[in-house]
Structures are given as C-alpha cells and as structure tokens.
Amino acid sequence: MEYAGSYRKLTVLGCVLSGISAVLSMAPYILIWFVARGIFEAAAGGSVEELAQYGWYAVWFALIGAGVYFAALMCTHLAAFRTARNMRSAAAKRLVDLPLGFFTGSQSGRLRKTIDDNAGLTETLLAHELPDAVGAVVTPIAAVALLFVFEWRLGLLCLIPIVTGVITLFRMMGGKQAGFFSRYQRAIEDLSAEATEYVRGIPVVKVFQQTVYSFKTFYASIMSYGKMASDYAMVNRVPMSLFTTVLNAAFLLLIPAGMILCSVSSDGWGALADLIFYVLFTPLCAMMISRLMYAGEASMQAAEAVHKLDEIMEQQPLPKAAASVSPRGTEIELKNVTFTYPGAEHPALAGVSFTVPAGKTVALVGPSGGGKTTAASLIPRFWDVQEGAVLVGGADVRQIAPEELMDSIAFVFQDTRLFKTSLLENIRAARPEASRGEVLRAAEAAQCGDILGKLPDGLDTVVGAKGVYLSGGEQQRIALARAVLKDAPIIVLDEATAFADPENEALIQKAFEALTKGKTVLMIAHRLSTVQDADGIVVLRDGIVAEQGTHAELLARKGVYAAMWKDYQTAAQWKVGGAAGKEAMA
Numbered sequence: 001m002e003y004a005g006s007y008r009k010l011t012v013l014g015c016v017l018s019g020i021s022a023v024l025s026m027a028p029y030i031l032i033w034f035v036a037r038g039i040f041e042a043a044a045g046g047s048v049e050e051l052a053q054y055g056w057y058a059v060w061f062a063l064i065g066a067g068v069y070f071a072a073l074m075c076t077h078l079a080a081f082r083t084a085r086n087m088r089s090a091a092a093k094r095l096v097d098l099p100l101g102f103f104t105g106s107q108s109g110r111l112r113k114t115i116d117d118n119a120g121l122t123e124t125l126l127a128h129e130l131p132d133a134v135g136a137v138v139t140p141i142a143a144v145a146l147l148f149v150f151e152w153r154l155g156l157l158c159l160i161p162i163v164t165g166v167i168t169l170f171r172m173m174g175g176k177q178a179g180f181f182s183r184y185q186r187a188i189e190d191l192s193a194e195a196t197e198y199v200r201g202i203p204v205v206k207v208f209q210q211t212v213y214s215f216k217t218f219y220a221s222i223m224s225y226g227k228m229a230s231d232y233a234m235v236n237r238v239p240m241s242l243f244t245t246v247l248n249a250a251f252l253l254l255i256p257a258g259m260i261l262c263s264v265s266s267d268g269w270g271a272l273a274d275l276i277f278y279v280l281f282t283p284l285c286a287m288m289i290s291r292l293m294y295a296g297e298a299s300m301q302a303a304e305a306v307h308k309l310d311e312i313m314e315q316q317p318l319p320k321a322a323a324s325v326s327p328r329g330t331e332i333e334l335k336n337v338t339f340t341y342p343g344a345e346h347p348a349l350a351g352v353s354f355t356v357p358a359g360k361t362v363a364l365v366g367p368s369g370g371g372k373t374t375a376a377s378l379i380p381r382f383w384d385v386q387e388g389a390v391l392v393g394g395a396d397v398r399q400i401a402p403e404e405l406m407d408s409i410a411f412v413f414q415d416t417r418l419f420k421t422s423l424l425e426n427i428r429a430a431r432p433e434a435s436r437g438e439v440l441r442a443a444e445a446a447q448c449g450d451i452l453g454k455l456p457d458g459l460d461t462v463v464g465a466k467g468v469y470l471s472g473g474e475q476q477r478i479a480l481a482r483a484v485l486k487d488a489p490i491i492v493l494d495e496a497t498a499f500a501d502p503e504n505e506a507l508i509q510k511a512f513e514a515l516t517k518g519k520t521v522l523m524i525a526h527r528l529s530t531v532q533d534a535d536g537i538v539v540l541r542d543g544i545v546a547e548q549g550t551h552a553e554l555l556a557r558k559g560v561y562a563a564m565w566k567d568y569q570t571a572a573q574w575k576v577g578g579a580a581g582k583e584a585m586a
Contacts, residue, residue, distance in 0.1 A: 003086040004126075007079040011126060014075030017068050018131035019138040022288075024065035026142060029284070031058040033277040040273055072131050080126035087119040091309055097317040101382035113192045114312060118305035125295075125302040133295030136288040151274040153261065157253045158282050161246040165289045168243040169296065172236050180232055180300075187225040189308070194218040243293070247286040254278055318384055324401040327393025327408065330489045330520040332356035332379055337388035339374060348374045351388070352545055354538045361521040363531035365564065366540040372524045375540065376492050379522065380409050392490070410488035410515075416479040418470070423452070424459040426478060430486035439485060445514040446481035447507040448474075473508065480511045491516055493523040528568045537561065 001008050031054045038051045092115070095102075198218040258275030265271040333355045340347040349371045356362040364372040377383065378390050381397045390397045397405055410430070418426050427439050434442075440459060443452060451474050455461040461468055470478065483491065493512075509530070525531050532551040539547040539554070539561050546560045554561035 004079060004083045007082045010075045010079040014072045014131050015134040017072035018135045021065045021069035022135035022138040023142055024061055027061035028058040029281045036273040036276045076131045077127045080123045083126055084119040084123040088115055091115045091312050094313055098315055099318045099382055113189050114308045118308050121305040122302045125298040129295040129298035132291045136291040139288040154278045157257050158278055162285050164246045165243055168239045169293050172239045183228060187228055190221045191225050194221040321399045325395040325399040327395045329358050329393040331358045333391040335389045337385050339385045348543055350543045354548055356520055356522050358520050360535040362536040363534040364524045364538050364540055370540040371543045372540050373494055376494055376522055376524055408488055409490045410483040410486045411492050412479050412483050413494045416475040418463050418475055420464040422460050422462050427481045427485055430482040434485055442485035443481045445484045446477050446511040448477050448481055476508055480515055484515050489519055491519050491521045528565055
C-alpha cells in the first residue's frame with residue numbers, strides 16, 4: 001500500500017463497497033424464504049398477494065448488490081493498476097540510480113521477473129482478491145446471526161462444514177507451509193533466469209548435439225522446482241481433499257436433518273420453508289470460504305513479491321560528494337587500490353597502483369581472473385574501492401559528479417549490446433542530439449562503410465528485424481562508432497577485438513586510430529600483438545601488479561610478460577597439421 005499513494009483511498013473504498021455488496025447479496029435469500037413460506041401458506045388457504053412483491057424485492061436487492069460490487073471492483077482495479085505502475089516505476093528509477101557494477105552480477109531474466117511479474121501479482125491481489133476477501137469475511141459474520149434466526153438446529157449443522165473448512169484452510173497455509181510461497185517465488189525466479197540463459201545458449205546445444213543435461217544449472221532449477229511443487233502438493237493432499245469435501249457435502253447432514261424436522265414439527269410447511277432457505281444459503285457460505293482461500297494464497301504471493309521488490313529498493317546508489325570536484329586533465333591514476341566484490345571472500349584487487357598519463361595509451365594484460373576488467377571498471381566508478389583511490393585528472397572519482405565523469409569516458413566492451421532499432425539510433429545513443437551527418441562521419445571513422453553499404457536501408461536499417469543481424473566484429477565496429485561520436489577525452493577498451501575475425505580485426509584496428517587519436521586510453525587485451533606499441537603495459541596477476549613498463553622493457557626483464565609473449569608467439573605460429581604446429585607441440 002506504500003506504493004498506492006493517493007489511490008490507497010480507492011482501495012479502501014472498494015473494500016467497503018465489497019462488504020456492503022456482500023450484505024446486500026444475502027437479502028434475496030431472506031426474501032426467497034418469505035416467498036417459500038407464502039407459497040406453503042397459500043397451499044393451506046392463505047393469501048398470495050405479497051409473493052410477487054417479495055420476488056421483485058429480491059430482484060432489486062440482487063441488482064443493487066451487483067451494482068455496488070461492480071463499483072467496488074472499478075475502484076480496486078483502478079487502484080491496483082496504478083499501484084502496480086508505481087511499483088514498476090519506483091523499481092526502474094532505483095535501477096537507473098544504481099552503479100553499473102550492480103548489473104554485472106544480476107541476470108536480466110531475474111530482474112525482469114522481480115519487477116514485472118511480481119508487480120502483476122500485487123495487481124491481482126488488490127484488484128480481485130482483497131475486495132473478495134472482505135466480502136468473504138463479512139458474509140460469514142452476518143451469516144452466523146442469520147443462520148440461527150429461522151432454525152437454530154439447521155444453522156448449527158451449516159456451521160460444521162464452515163468451521164471445518166476454515167480450520168483446514170489455516171492448516172494448509174500456516175505453520176510449516178507459511179514459507180512455501182517464499183520458496184516458490186525463488187524457484188520461479190531461478191527457473192526464469194536459467195531459462196533465459198539456456199535459450200541464449202541454444203546454438204551451442206545445436207552445434208554440439210547436446211541435450212538439456214548439458215546445462216546443469218537449468219536442469220537443476222527444473223528439478224528443484226518440480227520437487228518443491230510435488231512435495232507441497234503431497235503434504236496438502238489430505239487437507240485439500242477434506243476442505244473440498246466438507247464445503248461440497250453440507251447437504252449430507254442438512255437434508256436428512258431438515259426432513260426429520262419437517263416430519264416432527266407441528267408446522268411442517270414452515271419447517272420445509274426453513275430447509276429451503278438453508279439449502280440455498282449454505283452454498284453461498286461455502287463459496288465465501290473458497291474466496292478466503294484464494295485471497296490468502298494471493299496475499300502470500302503478493303507479500304513475497306513486495307519483499308523481492310524491496311530487495312531492489314534497498315540497494316543503495318553510490319554516495320554523492322557534498323561538493324563535486326572537476327577533473328584537471330585526463331590523467332588516470334590508481335593509488336594503492338584494494339577492492340572486493342560484494343559477497344566475495346578474497347579481494348579482486350589488492351594494493352594496485354599504476355598511472356595512465358594524459359594522451360597516452362596503457363594496456364592491461366595478464367591471465368584471466370587477474371583483475372584487468374575490475375581495474376578498468378573502477379575508473380568510471382562501476383564500484384567504489386574499499387581502500388586507496390582512483391583519480392581522474394587529479395580528482396578522486398568519488399568527488400566528481402557522476403554526469404561529468406561519464407561524459408569524460410567512452411567505453412567499448414567485448415560484449416557489445418545493440419538495441420532493436422535503427423543503426424542511426426544505435427550510434428546516436430552516445431550523443432542523442434547528434435545530427436545525421438555527424439553519425440555518418442562517426443560510422444565512417446569506425447570503418448562501418450561496408451556494413452552500411454550492404455544493408456537495405458543503410459543507417460536506417462533496424463537491427464534484429466526482417467532477418468538483419470550483424471556479426472560480432474560488425475557489432476564491435478558499430479560500438480566503436482558510438483565511442484567516436486561521443487568524442488570523450490578518455491577511452492576504456494575491454495577486449496574490443498575478442499570476437500572479431502581477422503578481416504574485422506584489421507578494420508577495428510583502423511577504427512582505433514580514429515578513436516584514440518590524442519586521447520587517454522586504457523585498453524585490456526589478450527592478443528598481445530595489439531598492445532606492443534602501447535606507451536605502457538601493466539601486468540595484473542591474482543589481483544596485484546606483477547610488472548609494468550614498455551613492451552621492450554618487459555621483454556628484457558624476462559618475467560611474467562616475457563613468458564606470456566613467448567606463449568603468444570608460439571600459438572600464433574601454430575598450424576593444424578603443419579610443421580610449425582608439430583614443432584610448437586614438441
């Protein structure tokens with residue numbers, strides 16, 4: 001309800017109207033009882049003049065009750081839709097404020113499920129289940145008094161299945177079963193996230209003729225969900241069967257007892273009229289108990305949904321400095337930086353220090369997991385360091401306004417993301433106000449001319465539509481065009497040629513020249529041939545700086561870099577079935 005805002009009043013009004021509708025809906029049953037008594041009295045010689053009037057009263061009460069219920073649902077639906085919208089909006093705003101590092105460890109499928117589907121669960125609760133639950137509570141309370149008005153013995157028999165049903169309902173939803181929906185939601189989220197990853201990996205499955213068992217985590221999620229749902233069903237099989245039976249077997253006691261009362265009563269026709277009332281009214285009570293069950297289930301689902309949403313809302317953006325400082329230049333410096341990822345036991349970087357002089361290019365190399373990407377991600381402040389400082393232009397990045405810091409840096413990642421829109425808009429994402437001519441010049445500088453030339457609509461071609469898809473190297477060049485268009489003074493390149501074939505790599509290297517000319521560049525690369533001309537090379541291994549210097553200096557030291565260079569050269573000379581390959585293997 002905190003997300004409902006001003007629409008909270010509509011929810012309350014809808015619930016009140018639903019309660020009134022529940023009371024009004026009981027009136028026709030009373031009037032039908034009057035009709036039944038009148039018919040039996042008429043059979044004994046009484047008057048039938050009032051019977052039609054009772055009938056019309058019953059119709060009017062039914063119509064008014066339906067109209068009030070319709071108004072109740074209009075109120076609750078409007079409030080529910082606005083509340084769900086507010087939840088999605090609040091979550092989206094919080095995601096925008098969170099550091100980019102948050103998204104590197106969060107699966108897109110899980111985030112989508114948490115924000116979109118969970119908000120939908122609360123929508124169902126507020127729109128339908130909550131007003132129905134109010135009516136379901138009001139009806140038995142009013143019915144308890146009403147059940148004893150006509151014939152207390154029949155009323156007592158009607159209460160037996162109602163009380164039994166309520167007790168059974170609490171047994172299914174309370175105690176050990178109370179935490180089921182929390183586990184259920186987690187299992188669904190895991191399944192959704194792993195399914196998304198599996199779908200992305202289907203080409204691998206097809207190529208290597210593997211099965212779902214190749215994706216152990218997806219298979220494990222399926223089995224975990226299946227076991228949990230089956231266990232829950234087996235635990236509740238007896239109480240659910242009892243619940244269904246008692247609510248639908250009220251007549252098993254009611255009819256025989258009513259017939260006995262009719263036979264022994266001095267007013268047999270009156271007793272029969274009472275029996276007709278209870279026969280008609282008891283199913284209404286049973287229906288209300290069923291509504292309580294559905295409302296209780298929806299309430300637990302919604303509570304867990306809000307809890308999951310709160311986990312996102314509790315994520316805090318990086319703290320902002322009281323007074324921002326502007327960088328004086330483009331020099332980058334890491335000073336004794338130590339950083340540990342949230343939840344990790346060991347630091348990803350420990351006491352790392354190096355400098356990227358203004359206008360120079362420095363490369364980060366080293367084995368996988370050495371901390372290269374982590375070090376690069378600290379410069380645009382994806383995360384904040386625990387110890388030391390990251391400086392840009394002599395200013396601590398924690399003291400620079402986020403907008404100013406991001407405007408100063410352009411990124412090209414190995415995992416390029418293109419939107420399902422035109423290439424024009426994909427490139428223009430770096431600078432939305434850029435003209436078409438500026439975008440075209442950036443594309444040409446990034447060596448995208450051949451890409452635009454082969455596409456049906458050139459810059460206006462929509463990626464991912466009508467069979468238009470780009471290769472990894474071509475996507476990389478579009479990403480480079482974005483960076484060229486942004487024209488930021490600092491460039492961060494993270495494995496920018498990782499997925500490029502030799503032809504695309506050559507074009508990307510040409511694009512690098514246009515992109516990095518006169519800029520401060522920090523580049524990460526596994527292909528050492530791309531870094532030998534860098535102004536400096538920093539070798540990271542196990543989260544520490546193992547060596548740093550120029551290509552020639554590091555080769556002369558015959559240390560870690562020299563060994564890496566030797567291995568790289570050997571790999572570059574290797575050929576399948578060739579003499580060089582056999583010699584390298586030897």
